Amino acid sequence: MSSKLLIKDAAIVTMNQNQEVIESGNLLIEDDLIKTISRQPLQEDSDTTVIPGEGKVVMPGLINLHNHAAMSLFRSYADDYPLMEWLQKKIFPAEAKLTEEDVYWGTSLAVMEMLRGGTTTFVDMYYFMEQTARACEEGGIRAFLSQVFIGLDGGEGVKALQNAISFVENWQDQAGGRIKTILGPHAPYTCPPDFLKKVLEDTEHLNTLIHMHLSESRQEVEESLKVHNKTPVALMNELGMFERPVLAAHCVHLTDEDIEILSSKQVGISHNPGSNLKLGNGIAPLKKLLDRNARIGLGTDGAASNNNLDMFEEIMLAALLQKGINEEPTYIKSSDAFSLATSKAAEALQMENLGVLKEKAKADIAILDFNKPHLQPHNDPIANIVYSASSQDVETVIVDGKIVYNQGEFTTLDEERIYYEANRCAKRLRE
């Protein structure tokens, strides 16, 4: 028997091609899919669960294109450090102690935070990825997961690549299809050209998305120019990386030629404005990328460098930063900013049934309560979402047609247990 959920009499922000907003409508979910969206009343059967939507705003669940979920254990553990000191004196020593258990509890905490904030899909890259997958399977979130690998140590790199391939094969389409596996070569500066050639050869049969860091810091680009006489983007292009579907994280320091390559090759880009500011990397040329129709969406990066997984914050930062640095308040319009966490993010993942409320799309949905002082009066719901709302205005979250969070309660996760275990793990890692 199919399961039915009906959201009644709510404002519906569809993010469909016309960015249509229905002032008062009804949305019917059957199993994992959106069955109908209508301004007219919809039939309720005796087995239909009804969610009253008056005063509420229904929107697509948010998509977070770049995360290291388990790093939530390192939230507020080491801030305001120079980048290399942060990595070498704080993060790497703590990560050296990481166990499977840490990744499981750290990811569980992150999944809880993301669901609480209306994020229904995320992309991850980290160690012990089976544990991340387990936490996602249990938590009920949709995820694109990569076991990270680097290729600096010859044999070690090849072994890590094999592990990553095994992960891709073992976990693809698990958890009822909620888990997709992808490949995670860390970055051009940790994966030399010969190693990346091998990666491309050995994984050709998988034809899966490749997720990597790209042109994050000024130093990375300068080193690449020194060693390879090419920017990281030009180098990846030359290696044939962009003949495969790629999701590149950061892309902060780009030449006009880089922008041309990324756009024409339809490379997916995760713009991570919060992390880029906080780690002192700068501000990516988002407006230029959008003008060239780049496939770009938003990500938080890990909580150690953000320090939260709040996609509402990233949406606001994406819009405000481009207005501010270009001294032009018309850059970027609120609906375009919101698309970066919904419809355009889905494009970057090449998943047209995500990030949009339309018939036959996946039922990944966040419902916001607008009865809050900072969301009144009722002027423009998309502007309210982009410029005024926060993750904590989310009241109900549905993934794959199932309610996973509702009014303070998680249906899949044990909140107190996760706080306890995450604190226990974090304490050991700090010591």
Place this chain on the structure above:
Amino acid sequence: MSSKLLIKDAAIVTMNQNQEVIESGNLLIEDDLIKTISRQPLQEDSDTTVIPGEGKVVMPGLINLHNHAAMSLFRSYADDYPLMEWLQKKIFPAEAKLTEEDVYWGTSLAVMEMLRGGTTTFVDMYYFMEQTARACEEGGIRAFLSQVFIGLDGGEGVKALQNAISFVENWQDQAGGRIKTILGPHAPYTCPPDFLKKVLEDTEHLNTLIHMHLSESRQEVEESLKVHNKTPVALMNELGMFERPVLAAHCVHLTDEDIEILSSKQVGISHNPGSNLKLGNGIAPLKKLLDRNARIGLGTDGAASNNNLDMFEEIMLAALLQKGINEEPTYIKSSDAFSLATSKAAEALQMENLGVLKEKAKADIAILDFNKPHLQPHNDPIANIVYSASSQDVETVIVDGKIVYNQGEFTTLDEERIYYEANRCAKRLRE
């Protein structure tokens, strides 16, 4: 009989001179003042109201140095417009219809939003200021209020100045001292030098704080250089403005000489990063100002140009923007960023008994609930406040020793009524 409030077993972020954080302590309030802060248990009398503080973080109430509170009616009413079109086609025509009633309900909505978000003191500049004062008196917030005036129309300017002076005299120290009145000449570009000279002469006896917009847009500075051959800051200095206590809003476009003047004259500055980005004005040189020991704190500006009154967002933006644009993650440290909304903001107002938790300071306090996924694990409470928290993590707010907000309930304001009236007023103004 005195009223006593005791917060027990909470983490206490004092923001005193040593920026001391007490991991678990007790804070006793007697009437409007903090009586004792101690790591040891404090005596409870039969008439002491006890607030359990386990898992909670107690911090000074936030200070918002620049607002036009009633503009909350224009939240999300007109976004992503060019600055002049925004003002001339949207904001000015709507403001032309403003009545006393609009300002009362708009301010009530803003007061509710600010209290909900842990802001206990704000600075305002707008029309019909008696209505703002009334809303503040009833809402229980602390406020520094100025009836704005401009001096472009000769006689009209003089009349407006007289009204502003009457407001200062009538409302000074009302609401049990919670309301302080200040003077609000709008800006150098709307108040010509001769008019400002008259303002200084006619108000010398008041010796009250002067609040004005200053060097907000690039255009404003360019015009000033063209007309007066001086930057707005240099012009104000020449007029003798800075011999009086001044709180200048924005200060985005500054020369090194401007920074020197503002610092040496100890001019209070409201840094408003959210508004400055959103309206496309740019990013103020906060790091340079702090390096010169400027008296600087944070403000939201009105909700029409932000679009909320969330000081947590401004704190985060202040820290992140300086790291990002200077490509230096050590600018600005979390405790320094937090001081901009607490102790340093109080300095800018020349009120040493605000923005800090210490004996004999005003009992203006926000209590945060850290039992949230985005605030776990327990690493660094100040970093959590600055980089992870949002206004909605505030659970309890105390102003002048009285609980004004607690776990979803306002003790002074009628939430539903305010939403209803604010929507009614906003609808009329939009039409």
